[in-house]
Amino acid sequence: MELVQNLKAKVKPLGKKIVLPEYEDARVLEATALILKEGFATPVLVGNPEDVKALAQKEGFNIDGAEIINPETYDRLPEMIDVFVEKRAKKGMTPEKAKATMLGDCLFFGAMLVHLGVVDGMVAGSASPTANVLRAALQVVGTKPGLKTVSSSMFVFTDKKQYGDEGMLVFSDCGVIPNPSSEQLADIAMSSVEKARKVGNMANPRVSFLSFSTKGSASSPEVDKVVAAVELLKERNVDFDFDGELQLDASIEPSVAERKAPGSKVAGQANILIFPDLQAANIGYKLVQRFAGATALGPLIQGLAAPIHDLSRGCFATDIVDVVAIAAAESAE
């Protein structure tokens, strides 16, 4: 994918380190070998070095050059425990529980490496459910200052070049918040714009808040939620165009936009689509994939204080490599 190749070239001189905490998954070792070969970042693995190297050898992957951190002997483990206890004090975290978590859950250990700045980002989830990766990220790294919401974006590439930016659109949130509030929808829009700019190099983000109604053509509490999100965003003085509520066709098709939302700066040319909830978003991107042969990159987590990304458990090693490039690029900004 051209977008990812550009990101790799951009980050190569920067020497970014990305932790891949699930070394027991052979795809992680394969991805490590591929990243080292391409040389655009340094992969950091978590585990006993002897075990990691033995498995890599057995699987036939050359991981010479990867950093390996053994939680059991790591000299910053006491600091990690203290930080985690402090962060989770209100939730009853004790030093004993914190130690057990850091030693027993590689996702939390990896997230703590990110939090302490030992590495620049984390990519995980090939061997863990999304919710586990998100929980480690939320509890250790937390949200970006000034933002309350962690969500995700999906980059969708179609050969219908008349839509979005030459066929590229961002769909949000396809992966995290089941039923976002109006405030969360506004947060999702802001994070999606940032993601589109940083990762997709999108120069003119135009955000459409999707609904089954366009500009009051239908009324229901579901529509009201979307309208309220648009009103909230108006109060935030953002530096991008947005509009809603808009139906999908009015969002991307100029002829429909002219009839249904005349005068809108976004209708007919939206390149970022904010879906009203996770069901619609998740179903929506899969429809485009299956019926229109679109390719999708993501969901890419957004709104965290540092780049942490989740993988599908069905991913290929090359998907891991691509997401590492994205995490490295995001940490560079």
Ligand code: ACO
């Ligand atoms: N944004 C910001 N903060 C959040 C969010 C969020 N989206 N979600 C939870 N938090 C907060 C919680 O309020 C909690 O705060 P606190 O510790 O101060 O009380 C903290 O983060 C930790 O949350 P947990 O209680 O550990 O996690 P929770 O049970 O709330 O679950 C999760 C969060 C894992 C994100 C859940 O909402 C979830 O499972 N979402 C769906 C994920 C999923 O399965 N997606 C489908 C993927 S399909 C695909 O990817 C294609």
